[in-house]
Amino acid sequence: MTSAALGERPAEPARETIRVPLEGRAYDILVGRGVSGELGAHAAVLGARAVCLVTDEAVYALHAPAAEASLAAAGLRVERVVVPAGESSKSFTQLQTICDAMLAARLERGDLVVALGGGVVGDLAGFAAAIVLRGVRFIQVPTTLLAQVDSSVGGKTGINTARGKNLVGAFHQPALVLADTALLDTLAPRDMRAGYAEVAKYGLINDPGFFAWCEAHWADIFAGGSARDHAVAQSCLAKVAVVLRDEREEGDRALLNLGHTFGHALERAVAYDGARLIHGEGVAVGMALAFRFSVRLGLCPRADSDRVDAHLRSVGLPTLLADVPGGVGTADDLIAAMGQDKKVRAGQLTFILARGIGRSFIAPGIAREEVRAFLEDELARAPS
């Protein structure tokens, strides 16, 4: 290429490319400010002629016009499905609506679904893409920090049922993830904090250095500087490493559930009422509980648990059961709410516990009595 030709190219946004080398289904995660502007070009390169764009009502006004313009500029036919914002859209009803819309749009196997939104949209649109025509490809354009660092990576898709979250779904890897960190500029502070819980989680699982970096740079992540790009990229790398070891959650992938056994139970306890608790907040409380439970079982130094608690509180995240407005029921209620978790095997409870910051491990066969006694003590604590 001549330097003249080079000179004509628009400046590429700064980005980091993370390759997910799954056999036969390898894909890239692009992280950086402005990468979603290339959506149309990428969709065209993937060979699609039509795209079904799935988004929600809240994201639609903010980001759909730019996404649709990018797709149209690349010569793609665009069909749009807009679902209500919120967890309640992860339902059989919305799944059927989206599948019907994709078929009405005469989507063919070589075409693409684009999930533009947070975790709800990604899980729902990804699941629809997994089952329409027994599988079409999809691109994730996550618009929340939670989705950028967690749900858009790894191929888990699904919906909720009356018995719990994500109990129906599929493993369906995206063809591309565009994690545009500039999209987070419009994110509500509470959603930013909730997503940050999952960022901190990667440090707590197995990377104490990253946790220390988070302690030092969290304000920059929230402000949108280069620390944000690094945090998102590092989180994606960490998740990809686990997914590659264990795509279908038969082993190590369960480490990603640090804070989630307690967290999911709390979400169920508030009946998924986002006014009281959103997912990342549940994870924050859950991680703090997992560390305190580890201390109680004699597995983890108290200093590490205190440090986890202090950091989560410093960014404004909850860490106590009493921080959840309106109460979460009894210890038995919470244990019952854990019972239908997909991690249950043969009726025993499995937790992700820790021997310290960055030293988490899978602990199967935890006795219900231990859990109940711990939760009763936690329930007796006053709000901080």
Add this chain to the structure above:
Amino acid sequence: MTSAALGERPAEPARETIRVPLEGRAYDILVGRGVSGELGAHAAVLGARAVCLVTDEAVYALHAPAAEASLAAAGLRVERVVVPAGESSKSFTQLQTICDAMLAARLERGDLVVALGGGVVGDLAGFAAAIVLRGVRFIQVPTTLLAQVDSSVGGKTGINTARGKNLVGAFHQPALVLADTALLDTLAPRDMRAGYAEVAKYGLINDPGFFAWCEAHWADIFAGGSARDHAVAQSCLAKVAVVLRDEREEGDRALLNLGHTFGHALERAVAYDGARLIHGEGVAVGMALAFRFSVRLGLCPRADSDRVDAHLRSVGLPTLLADVPGGVGTADDLIAAMGQDKKVRAGQLTFILARGIGRSFIAPGIAREEVRAFLEDELARAPS
């Protein structure tokens, strides 16, 4: 093993075992009279503690008691879901009902779904198994000839939508198939004939020797002698060979759709009214049309097409559009009904055509005008 120990064992039913060596998901198809009596023993060997048995109202009375007794005798907890008989159960509504029932039964990832029934039950229960907890294993116990030789093998599962059959689903291989040919003794003659269309199809695709054998032995297949076991085993082998070459229908697997592009359009034309046309009958007409269309295009000797027609008619299967009671609309109606077929790529029609018996091939890019002219001539033919 001593001969005394051998002497104590109950006589094993005669069976053929067909291994499907898919990497990481290898499974067996057992074919023979009485093999479904071993259901419980196999489920226990697979490590399940609970089983969700899915069947339909018609099959329930005939075969569910024996299946449940076999499972209970092996110490398994059995939950049962009974759906209405018929194609209309392949719906989002029934899918949700079954998923909810599986979750209510607290099925865990190591447990099993058993699909006891014809193609509808297998497709529906298999799809539910594919998505509940993002995938639990399932055993197919097909009770119709169609299901034994076609739908229970190969891992395609799914439901219908307003826009067509099987447009939503998953590839989910069973953990075991028990093709008990004795279960076909209770099958209605019309269903036996319809299933036989798929048996003959395997000869027409690429095995002229098997087609000739079918011409000689079809009456024995219907009567339930050893020819039936051979026909089922040979059909499974043929399908497995294609599936192994192309599990996800990116190439050769499309050959299995011989007769199905026309056949599906006919099923849509009668609005899936089983009183007028059932799937195998549509396939029979579709195969006859595919051969006549091949003759018209100068691809296939007329003698081969006539032989196909004569054999299908001799077993009592329809071969003409006029054989479908109540009419099937215009040529344009039929072409429109083909339009949403999953085989469509970039708006062109793909057919499976033949250069002769046992010499079928994938013919993409067939011009709509050719199809219309052919169908108009076929519509003008009198009933035979």
